[in-house]
Amino acid sequence: MNHDRSHALFTRASELLPGGVNSPVRAFKSVGGEPFFAQRAQGPYLFDVDGNRYIDYVGSWGPMIAGHAHPQVLDAVARTMRDGLSFGVPNPLEVTMAEAITSIVPSCEMVRMVNSGTEATLSAIRVARGATGRSRIVKFEGCYHGHGDSFLVKAGSGALTFGLPNSPGVPKALADLTLTLPYNDFEAATALFDEVGIDIAGLIIEPIVGNANCILPREGYLQHLRELCTRHGALLIFDEVMTGFRVALGGAQQRYGIAPDLSTFGKIIGGGMPVGAFGGRRDLMRQVAPSGPIYQAGTLSGNPVAMAAGLATLELIQAQGFHDALEASTHALCGGLEAAAREAGVAFHTTRAPGMFGLYFREGPVESFADALGSDAAKFGRFFHAMLERGVYLAPSAFEAGFMSSAHSEADIAATVDAARAAFAVVAAA
Incomplete structure (x- = not known):
């Protein structure tokens, strides 16, 4: 070549x-x-x-x-862009997208559109911290949730090992608030929550790991994490930026029968355009500004062209x-x-x-x-x-x-x- x-x-x-x-x-x-x-x-x-x-x-x-x-996606984009590329005020397609996501993913009673998967995950952990009043976040070896400071930490060698910054520019004090666990290890997760569960705001996980190639959960593992979070008052966050609408119409949470408290999405709901979303229980999402005190904003969020591309894609994948x-x-x-x-x-x-x-x-x-x-x-x-x-x-x-x-x-x-x-x-x- x-x-x-x-x-x-x-x-x-x-x-x-x-x-x-x-x-x-x-x-x-x-x-x-x-x-x-x-x-x-x-x-x-x-x-x-x-x-x-x-x-x-x-x-x-x-x-x-x-x-x-795909012709259906391109046609939707072409029709929409003729009316303008961005408005800075609400547009009808935002509402249609929210209706689509909440109807397909039952755990998401309300959603907020953003512009990338990283924005979605950053916002989800902010909601977890704001809603619980706690500071610590748990993530997993091999899972990637975007380039937010809280996620760029090295994996610990044991269940209680604190993360260390994995990139210059990430303060150690912030990395100390991120705990890491080995994926698919039941005992390590139990030990961590028994030790510091009262301080954990949320646990974020790729239910199927897509950033260590592709690793599937062991039978019962996601259910075990659900039980630990419920028992200790922490929020379970599924990062379905990759798996959402892909591994099943309702994502990994449908495939494995788990209801997370918060979920993050991207990729498919943009149909190729830059987009992301986070959503979850109504009582949690109502704490997001302007209906609540947890601040999150985005000038281009809910962009009409991105919504059109995503809605056309969601229509395609709902075919029998x-x-x-x-x-x-x-x-x-x-x-x-x-x-x-x-x-x-x-x-x-x-x-x-x-x-x-x-x-x-x-x-x-x-x-x-x-x-x-x-x-x-x-x-x-x-x-x-x-x-x-x-x-x-x-x-x-x-x-x-x-x-x-x-x-x-x-x-x-x-x-x-x-x-x-x-x-x-x-x-x-x-």
């Missing part, structure tokens, strides 16, 4: 943008090499500025569940059998990749939920962040580039989930598995 124009653009960008990108993982730093620059996208495909086509398993990191440039078909496609892809790895004699394991998956260069199972760290990142890097050269775009990190869309056909999956056979041979020969 020729990448001359992408190289020229990255050279220019490197003088103007930190690392040449506007979000770190785009720089290919963890896999080596330089990123390509996209020109357009259609269905399951990305096309770069050099004219190369890729089968895309990133999907703009999740929102393109119905495929890129949508998520069943998405699950079947995800299983077909992962099963094909595992078979190709076995043929090449490469240790390889996949995890999967409807519409998302994880790839690990190690034997399974993978049930914790420590397990994920056991994957061979160097082998993944070789595999990534071998796949890219064969027209398949995977997440450019060994610790990011992949995403399926309804636009991926059986032929796309077969072509991906064919590319993988050659790529695994490259890995085996190294």
Whole structure:
């Protein structure tokens, strides 16, 4: 593949943008090499500025569940933008979106629109602290909730280990208020709440981890966290920015039968436009300004064009059998990749939920962040580039989930598995 124009653009960008990108993982730093620059996208495909086509398993990191440039979504955007791009006052589509979210997700009795998943998670923990009068937040190893200061802490080595800042610019005093737990560890969670539960405002978790590749909860684990939070008066916050409306219409909370106190969303409810939301119990959300004292604001929140794109996407995914078909496609892809790895004699394991998956260069199972760290990142890097050269775009990190869309056909999956056979041979020969 020729990448001359992408190289020229990255050279220019490197003088103007930190690392040449506007979000770190785009720089290919963890896999080596330089990123390509996209020109357009259609269905399951990305096309770069050099004219190369890729089968895309990133999907703009999740929102393109119905495929890129879906005509129904583009038509909704075109109709809406003719009336203006932003008003700074309420618009009808905000109300329609709130009705859609609250009807699909029963735990969300009220919602507040924001502009990103990070805004949603930051706001949710502010509500948790404001509503409980407590200061400490619990998060999990391998879970990522955006770049807010409270979330950028290193994982502790034990249940009671305080977090340390994981980025310059995060004060240690603030990091001290964030406690970390190993994901899927029942005993560690119980011990932490028994020790300091009275000080915990909220526990925030990706119910399916999407930022250590893809890790599913052990049976009963989310229920255990629900019980701990209820017993100790802490709020359970599900970060469903990735899983919401993807792993089931009602997200992971529907799939696992859990009612969190607060939830955060993004990705799919914007249909590709920048958007986020947080919501939950009415008594909690009524404490958010202007109806209550917990302040949160956003000039562009509820943007009409973003609402139109999101509503069109939500309509598409409510079609009969949508998520069943998405699950079947995800299983077909992962099963094909595992078979190709076995043929090449490469240790390889996949995890999967409807519409998302994880790839690990190690034997399974993978049930914790420590397990994920056991994957061979160097082998993944070789595999990534071998796949890219064969027209398949995977997440450019060994610790990011992949995403399926309804636009991926059986032929796309077969072509991906064919590319993988050659790529695994490259890995085996190294």
